[in-house]
Amino acid sequence: xxxxxxxxxxxxxxxxxxxxxxLDLLRARERPVNELVELLGLAQPQVSKHLRxxxxxxxxxVRDEGRQRMYRLNPGPLQPIHDWLRAYEQLWNxxxxxxxxxxxxxxxxxxxxGDDD
Amino acid sequence: xxxxxxxxxxxxxxxxxxxxxxLDLLRARERPVNELVELLGLAQPQVSKHLRxxxxxxxxxVRDEGRQRMYRLNPGPLQPIHDWLRAYEQLWNxxxxxxxxxxxxxxxxxxxxGDDD
DNA sequence: CAATCGTATACCCATAACGGAATGCGTCAA
DNA sequence: TTGACGCATTCCGTTATGGGTATACGATTG
Numbered sequence: 636x637x638x639x640x641x642x643x644x645x646x647x648x649x650x651x652x653x654x655x656x657x658l659d660l661l662r663a664r665e666r667p668v669n670e671l672v673e674l675l676g677l678a679q680p681q682v683s684k685h686l687r688x689x690x691x692x693x694x695x696x697v698r699d700e701g702r703q704r705m706y707r708l709n710p711g712p713l714q715p716i717h718d719w720l721r722a723y724e725q726l727w728n729x730x731x732x733x734x735x736x737x738x739x740x741x742x743x744x745x746x747x748x749g750d751d752d
Numbered sequence: 753x754x755x756x757x758x759x760x761x762x763x764x765x766x767x768x769x770x771x772x773x774x775l776d777l778l779r780a781r782e783r784p785v786n787e788l789v790e791l792l793g794l795a796q797p798q799v800s801k802h803l804r805x806x807x808x809x810x811x812x813x814v815r816d817e818g819r820q821r822m823y824r825l826n827p828g829p830l831q832p833i834h835d836w837l838r839a840y841e842q843l844w845n846x847x848x849x850x851x852x853x854x855x856x857x858x859x860x861x862x863x864x865x866g867d868d869d
Numbered sequence: 870c871a872a873t874c875g876t877a878t879a880c881c882c883a884t885a886a887c888g889g890a891a892t893g894c895g896t897c898a899a
Numbered sequence: 900t901t902g903a904c905g906c907a908t909t910c911c912g913t914t915a916t917g918g919g920t921a922t923a924c925g926a927t928t929g
Contacts, residue, residue, distance in 0.1 A: 639886095641915085685917090701875090702925070720837070726779070727830070753917050754917065758887095
């Protein structure tokens with residue numbers, strides 16, 4: 636088996652920096668492929684391919700406008716990532732990092748008061 | 753070029769579901785590889801390999817305890833992901849999704865009543 | 870109608886992931 | 900010391916990525 640497809644979910648889709656850039660650019664407003672190509676400094680086919688991935692995980696919506704295709708951000712699928720991170724958020728915000736040192740100490744002290752061994 | 757290495761950053765490392773599971777398990781407390789193997793139902797080598805990736809992006813710390821290796825969560829590297837998502841968080845919390853429908857309608861109606869074009 | 874623009878797709882290549890299986894290596898027990 | 904345990908590493912095969920380049924396709928223009 637290989638790595639999970641980039642189109643599996645937002646986690647995989649967003650692991651690619653260029654695709655994050657694209658989403659960042661679309662946060663301001665919808666844009667045609669053309670414009671993304673210039674802003675990213677990538678070749679047009681690569682941009683189209685990244686957009687395809689983003690489309691497949693529903694992170695962007697497309698709208699036909701003449702011969703242009705306007706891409707618009709759809710942030711919804713990012714929410715699961717945020718939800719998953721929520722449980723970790725407190726771990727670095729609080730003083731839980733102090734527990735780091737405590738655990739380290741315990742690890743070194745080990746069987747200080749235990750008669751089990 | 754291939755996909756960026758899983759050890760490039762936390763984004764890539766946590767794109768893999770199993771690795772997210774491992775982190776979830778380590779959130780409760782530090783655990784030996786052994787225990788993760790049982791809880792995940794994976795073969796031991798695969799778990800060790802996932803742990804290697806997590807180590808390389810510094811999402812876990814290891815501590816030697818006899819012939820066991822205790823793995824402990826280090827949530828810090830997750831923060832950049834959270835930071836990146838912060839800009840999007842408001843987009844799904846607010847009523848911005850209403851704008852979705854409006855824009856969709858505009859896209860379909862297009863030049864229905866507009867002589868702009 | 871032909872020519873051109875804006876995009877998407879097809880193809881090629883180099884790279885590496887992930888799982889499986891075998892093995893290496895340090896630690897502890899008898 | 901020999902053997903068992905806990906874990907890491909190596910090799911294998913399959914799969915798909917992401918960039919490059921060429922091309923196909925619909926829409927607009929002349």
